[in-house]
Amino acid sequence: MNPRTRAIVLAMGLVFLAAVPPVAALANQPFYLDLVRRIMIFAIAALSLNLILGYGGMVSFGHAAYLGVGAYAVGVLAHYGIHNGFLQWALAIAASALVALVIGAISIRTSGVYFIMITLAFTQMLYYLGISIEEYGGDDGMRLAVKSQFAGLVDLNDANAFYYLVLAILVLALFVGHRLVNSRFGLVLRAAKSNEARTRSLGFSPYPYRLAAFVIAGAVCGLAGALLVNHTAYLTPEFMNWTRSGELMFMVILGGMASIAGPVLGAFALLLVEDALSGWTVHWQLVLGPLLVLSVLFLKRGLAGLLFGKNE
Amino acid sequence: MNKTLLEVSRLTKSFGALLACDDVSLEIREGETHAIIGPNGAGKTTLISQLAGDLRPDRGRVRFAGEDITALSAPARARRGFARSFQITSIYSDFTALENVMLAVQAHSGHSFRFWRPARGEATLRSPARAVLEDVGLGERSGVLAANLAHGEQRALEIATALATRPRLLLLDEPVAGMGAEETRRMIALLSSLKGEKTLILVEHDMDAVFSLADRISVLVYGRIIATGTPREVRANAEVRRAYLGEEVAA
Numbered sequence: 001m002n003p004r005t006r007a008i009v010l011a012m013g014l015v016f017l018a019a020v021p022p023v024a025a026l027a028n029q030p031f032y033l034d035l036v037r038r039i040m041i042f043a044i045a046a047l048s049l050n051l052i053l054g055y056g057g058m059v060s061f062g063h064a065a066y067l068g069v070g071a072y073a074v075g076v077l078a079h080y081g082i083h084n085g086f087l088q089w090a091l092a093i094a095a096s097a098l099v100a101l102v103i104g105a106i107s108i109r110t111s112g113v114y115f116i117m118i119t120l121a122f123t124q125m126l127y128y129l130g131i132s133i134e135e136y137g138g139d140d141g142m143r144l145a146v147k148s149q150f151a152g153l154v155d156l157n158d159a160n161a162f163y164y165l166v167l168a169i170l171v172l173a174l175f176v177g178h179r180l181v182n183s184r185f186g187l188v189l190r191a192a193k194s195n196e197a198r199t200r201s202l203g204f205s206p207y208p209y210r211l212a213a214f215v216i217a218g219a220v221c222g223l224a225g226a227l228l229v230n231h232t233a234y235l236t237p238e239f240m241n242w243t244r245s246g247e248l249m250f251m252v253i254l255g256g257m258a259s260i261a262g263p264v265l266g267a268f269a270l271l272l273v274e275d276a277l278s279g280w281t282v283h284w285q286l287v288l289g290p291l292l293v294l295s296v297l298f299l300k301r302g303l304a305g306l307l308f309g310k311n312e
Numbered sequence: 313m314n315k316t317l318l319e320v321s322r323l324t325k326s327f328g329a330l331l332a333c334d335d336v337s338l339e340i341r342e343g344e345t346h347a348i349i350g351p352n353g354a355g356k357t358t359l360i361s362q363l364a365g366d367l368r369p370d371r372g373r374v375r376f377a378g379e380d381i382t383a384l385s386a387p388a389r390a391r392r393g394f395a396r397s398f399q400i401t402s403i404y405s406d407f408t409a410l411e412n413v414m415l416a417v418q419a420h421s422g423h424s425f426r427f428w429r430p431a432r433g434e435a436t437l438r439s440p441a442r443a444v445l446e447d448v449g450l451g452e453r454s455g456v457l458a459a460n461l462a463h464g465e466q467r468a469l470e471i472a473t474a475l476a477t478r479p480r481l482l483l484l485d486e487p488v489a490g491m492g493a494e495e496t497r498r499m500i501a502l503l504s505s506l507k508g509e510k511t512l513i514l515v516e517h518d519m520d521a522v523f524s525l526a527d528r529i530s531v532l533v534y535g536r537i538i539a540t541g542t543p544r545e546v547r548a549n550a551e552v553r554r555a556y557l558g559e560e561v562a563a
Contacts, residue, residue, distance in 0.1 A: 183426055184424040184426040185424055187411075187415060188415070188418075191415050194404045195402060195404050197398065198403065199415075200390070201396050201398075202419040203390030204424070212425070
């Protein structure tokens with residue numbers, strides 16, 4: 001697919017997303033607004049995971065940690081009566097970047113199955129930390145009574161305004177991601193994934209590039225966490241459950257790892273199918289499982305490969 | 313005589329009970345083409361990996377241009393002017409030929425913690441990369457995905473990425489391995505065009521390549537250097553003939 005057709009497809013996707021609130025209002029189905037907003041938040045998280053998984057070759061099985069850290073940053077500040085959204089979201093980004101720096105600094109020294117296990121272990125530690133802090137609700141979690149306040153700029157209680165804010169952040173994340181993976185930095189990151197020995201012999205130490213990508217991905221996912229807790233209006237350690245990390249990985253793989261837009265497609269496909277199946281039968285996971293297996297077997301380049309062709 | 317560029321002294325490396333590199337000392341002079349030959353299992357790749365910094369020696373020192381680099385990693389050596397080709401072709405198969413070489417140029421022009429500007433559009437990376445591709449005869453193939461190049465072209469591409477880092481020292485691990493006669497001839501021509509201009513260390517099985525390129529040859533047997541000298545001297549060395557070359561060269 002040439003760049004022009006691709007731009008048209010992307011523009012159509014954007015128009016479709018922008019049209020959801022008025023169409024949902026016309027059809028009197030506010031549920032769909034809620035559903036698509038949730039999907040877009042997970043799309044941002046999956047997009048950030050793709051930077052390290054798809055472009056960096058780092059199979060992080062603990063990316064939900066940053067959703068959790070971002071969510072807790074907002075929830076905990078709100079718990080102490082600080083509702084300023086700029087402050088909350090800045091803390092969400094900074095805290096998840098810092099956590100990613102610590103986890104990354106240790107785990108990137110390992111590779112393969114050790115990397116997978118270490119990232120999982122760190123996330124489990126954070127998960128159990130969340131469960132054990134009674135002050136913030138323990139494993140029950142706690143309500144976010146007041147959503148992030150943005151000095152009258154955006155009102156997150158207005159479902160439409162919140163929706164368009166999430167859409168704007170998604171588009172921004174796509175654009176930044178596109179610039180990033182095609183920059184000098186992005187090329188070194190991809191080169192280190194493609195052939196580490198060659199990259200080292202050219203004079204690049206992969207470690208600092210991988211660590212920087214890990215921190216960027218954590219920060220963006222932390223922002224998704226801040227969005228998520230405002231979306232659910234509820235803070236729970238379940239955001240950091242390891243199955244959540246698995247879902248994010250699946251969105252990336254299903255959508256297509258070699259593409260910036262892939263994880264967005266993956267998030268939509270996975271969560272829409274999940275939604276449709278769960279409305280149809282309580283045993284929906286029995287149907288979803290085989291569908292996922294088939295998609296991995298037959299869509300080597302993911303949905304993005306199907307849509308954009310080989311050269312995306 | 314030119315001054316010494318790389319000085320290897322008493323390098324030793326063992327893997328368990330196997331002594332793969334046994335007290336190896338070598339002096340590589342600036343501008344020379346120095347071949348390292350030896351039968352299979354002689355420890356040639358172990359030696360070149362230690363020179364490149366991919367493998368830490370148990371004992372011994374490596375000095376490059378007067379500096380002790382024994383403890384330096386491969387990337388740190390690359391930044392000081394080392395470049396290498398691998399025994400098994402090592403390129404970015406999912407990048408185009410041009411992108412492969414552009415990355416090599418990028419490694420040695422400015423830093424790479426730049427997050428915004430598209431690197432593929434940078435003229436300062438593109439034009440030197442194109443020039444190097446022309447030099448190795450891949451000018452017409454710059455847009456081809458490296459995976460889709462012929463074997464000989466991939467080997468030439470690997471040399472091109474090494475050259476694009478503007479190295480002072482090239483480590484070539486069997487550059488004509490697995491090549492047909494015509495491809496071999498072309499690779500030898502390419503390497504002879506570098507002779508004198510670059511310092512080359514050439515590990516090679518192919519005796520035609522070695523004797524047509526090398527200024528000096530070191531013979532490695534069971535991890536030990538048993539002789540170093542000009543091709544003529546090495547050919548005449550009785551121990552070398554016994555240990556390695558056999559009747560094929562003596563004839």
